[in-house]
Amino acid sequence: MAGNLFGKIAADTLGISDIGKIISPKDFDKVDGDDYIMHEDGEKIFFVIKSKTDEYVFTNQGLLHVDGTSAISKKRTVVRHEFCYERVSNVTLETAGTIDADVEIKFSFGERSFSIDVDKRQLEELKDLYKTLVEISRMQKSNYRLLEDGTNGLKMANDAISRCHIDGSNISTIAHDLTNFNLDWMEALRKTYNKKDFTEVYEKYINN
Incomplete structure (x- = not known):
């Protein structure tokens, strides 16, 4: 235990530890990740943490x-996690002790869990990211419930219709119209509650 502690202190002192640094917005275009951002589709960087690896x-x-x-290796693996496909959860922030650097x-993004060490001198900036992720997590959880309620409501309506007597001569037209209605309903639900862009949340908490 003591050996690990002294080793960590020595690594921090020598500058060979893997503690992340928060990058200034003016340098976002210089980070490796900028090459993989979908600028053409309106994607925008709001926060970057960079470590040695x-x-x-x-x-x-x-x-x-x-x-x-x-x-020392130039080999990199680029992995994308998107809000419209994965939910943010379990967001926590651990502050530093007396001797911690x-x-x-x-936080978790879908099934993947992340734990990122950041220079304690940048705690105030990291608090902004913490609040942003917490708010996104809350919004995603609320939207998921609303999407689920809307889907269940549609299912109940379809079940009720299926129990009604339908004239055989009109069944093909009714089935066609019902299918299109279901598709339109689900598309509208997804557009409303499966949120892709959280620009307003970042602008609320970052650099305010």
Whole structure:
């Protein structure tokens, strides 16, 4: 235990630890992750944490993780997590103790869990990211429930219709109209509650 503690202190002192740094917005275009942002589709970077091996690029549409194998290797794996397909959950922020050099933000994106160490001198900036992720998590949870309620309501309506007597001469037309109605209903629900862009949340909490 003591050996690990002293080793961590030595690594921090020598500058060889993997503690992340929050990148200034003026330098967003210089990070590796910027090359993989869908600028053409309105994707925009709002927050970046960069360590010796990894980059965590938070955008209005999700998270781009540029995963490095080591500080000296140029090999990178780019993994994209998007708000419209995955939910943010379990967001926590761990502040530093007396001798700690870092603070830690943890969260899950879909089935993937992240734990990112950040220079404790940048705690105030990291608090902004924490609040942003918490708010996105809340909105996604609420929207999921509303989407589920809308889907269940549609199912109940279809079940009620299926129990009604329908004239055989009109059954083909009715089936066609009902199918189109169902498709339109589900598309409208997804557009309303399966949110893709959280620009307004970032603008509310970041740099305010």
